[in-house]
Amino acid sequence: MKTQRTWDTLAADTAERMAAADKFIGKGKRVEAKDVVGLLEAVIRPGDRVNIEGNNQKQADFLAECLLKVDKSKVHDLHMVQSAVPLAAHLDLFEQGIAKKLDFAFGGPQAGRVAKFIREGKLELGAIHTYLELFGRYFLDLTPKVSLICAYEADREGNLYTGFNTEDTPVIVEATKFRQGIVIAQVNKIVDKLPRIDIPSGWIDAVVESPKPFFIEPLFTRDPALITDNQILLAMLALKGIYAEYSVSSMNHGIGFLTSAIELMLPTYGEELKLKGKCCTHMILNPHPTMIPAIEEGWVDTIHCFGGELGMEKYVAARPDVFFIGPDGTLRSNRAFAQTAGHYAVDMFIGGTLQIDPYGNSSTATANRVAGFGGAPNMGCDPKGRRHSTEAWLKCGQELPSMYEQIGQMQRGKRLVVQGVETFGEGREPAFVEELDALKLAKNAGLELPPVMIYGDDVTHIITEEGIAYLSRCGSMETRMAAIRAVAGYTEIGLKAKPEETRRLRDAKIVMTPEDLGVDRDRASRDLLAAKSMKDLVTWSGGLYEPPARFRNW
C-alpha cells in the first residue's frame, strides 16, 4: 500500500520561518536596520546552510555583522557555504560558535585564521573549491537555506540593482530561492526607481538599507610605477615567446604585476611585434586600469568581467563597444558567466604563483594560510569538455608529444596555461622548490588534499628571467623536469640543471632563452610601459578613470 508522503516540506519550513519573521518585514519587504538581528534569529535555524555574499568587490558586511549578534542559543553550528570569506566577521562567526562548518573558494586576508581555526577545532572544513565547482554544488548538495546578499540599490517593491559589481549575486539567489530558501538583501540605498532590475523582488524575502555602504576594495588596481625592469623582461618573453608564437587571441590575465606589465606593453612592444588585431582581442578580466592604454589603442574587441573595479565605473560605461553594458548604461559583471568563459572559451590563462615543484605543480598556498585559489584553477586548466578550435588551442595540442599515448591517432587542442615567475620572489624566497608548502599546509591544517593551484599536467609554459620552458613540447616527465630545471635559475632546483642537457632542450626549442627568442635584455626597462604612473592612466582615459584616493599620488 502506498504511504502518504508530503512533498513540500521545504516550502512549509520556509513559510513557518517567514511567519515568525513577519513582524519585522514591512511594505516592499523592507526591514529596519535595528530589526535585522531579530529577523535573522527568526529565519535561521541551528545547522542551516547559510551563504553570506562575500565577493571580491561587494560584501554583505552589515548582514554579516548582524549575524554575529544573534542569540547563540537560537542560532548556532551553521554551515557556511560562500565563495569568499574576506571579512573578519566571516571568521568571528566560527570563533563564537555561530558557525561550525565552511565550504568556500577563497580566504583572502582571513586565510591565516581559517588555518588556525581548523587546527583549534573551531572550524570544520568541507572543501576548498574553485568558484565554478562551488557554484555547481549550490545546485547539488550545498544549496543554501538562507542567503544574505548585497546589492547597490532596491526599489520600493524590493527589486534589486546589483550594478557594476554583480559578481556572485545571481547564482546565489537562483540556487537559494528555487529550492524554497530565504533571501535577505542589504542595499546601500532604497530608491523610487532603479537604473535597471538585476534581481526581481519575487526572489527576495527581505531588504534592509544598510547604515553604511558596503565595504569595497580596489583589488585589481596595479600602480604602473611599481612595475620592475625584471617584470618587463618577463613580459617581453611572454609577448614574443607565447602571445606571438601561438597567436593567442583570447585569455584571462592574473592580477599580478607581470600581467599588468604585459597589458601596458601591448601598445609598445606588442605593436612592434605586430600583435594588434591578432592577440588579446577577447578577454575575461575585471576592468583592470592597466588595460586602458591597450583599449584606447583599439586592441580589444570584447571584455567580460567577473566583477567591477573601484574607479573604473565611468570609463567602462563610456566604452560600451568593449564591455558588457546594461540598457541603463552601466557595466553588468557576473562571476559565474565570466568563469564559464574563462574555463571553456579562452585560449590561455597567464598568471603568477608562489611556488613550482620539480614536476611543474604550482601553488600559492603557504604552510599556515588556507587561502584557496578563487577562479585560477578553473581557468588554469585544460578544459576537457572543450570542442571548438582556435589557432592557439590547436597548435598547443599538436605540440604535445604525449597526445598519441592518450588518444591515439586523433586530433585535439590544449589550453595554454602559463605561469610567470621570477626565480626568487620577495625576500629571496625561491619560486622553485623540492616540495610545495601546500603539503605542509595539508598536514598542519589536517586537509585531505594538498591545495595545488595548478597541476603539472595543465601547466604548458613556465616563464622566468632565464627564459621559457615549453612544457607542452615535453614527451616525458624526465624531459619536463629537465626543462623546469633549465629555467629555475640559481635556485637549488635550477642548480641541478646540466649544461649539456639544457643545450639539447634549447636545440629542440623546449627551452628558449631570451637570446634564443631574440629578446634583447638591455631593452627591459620602464621605457616600454605605455603608462608609467597612475596619472598616465588617468590621462590615457581622458579623465574618465577615477583612481581611489590611496592611488592618487600627484
Next chain:
Amino acid sequence: MALNTLEFEVKTPDAAVAVAKPVHFGVVGSGDLEVLMSPLASGGAVKVKVVTPVTGFDALWQRVLEAFVGSAKLRDVSIEINDNNATPAVVTLRLRQALAEAAA
C-alpha cells in the same frame, strides 16, 4: 639597518673582456641595486664588493657572480654593488646593463 660587506674574487678560464672606463648603473631602490664597474689590473680576476642589508645569501651571490663573469668572459674589473634586497634576476639584469653601458 646594519649593512654587511661581502667580498668575492671570481676568475673565469677564457676571460677576454675588460671594461674601458668606469661606469655607474642603477639606483638603490627597494628590491634594486646600484653597480659601479671600473677597470682594475688584477691578473685576470674580477673583484667584487657587495654591500647589502641581508645576510645568509653569500653562496647565492657567489653563484650569480660566477655565472655573470663566466657568461660575459670578464677579466680585470672591479665591481661594487650597493644592494637593497634585489633578487638574483635583478642583480644579473643590472650587471648586464652596467656592462653594456661600459662597453658603449
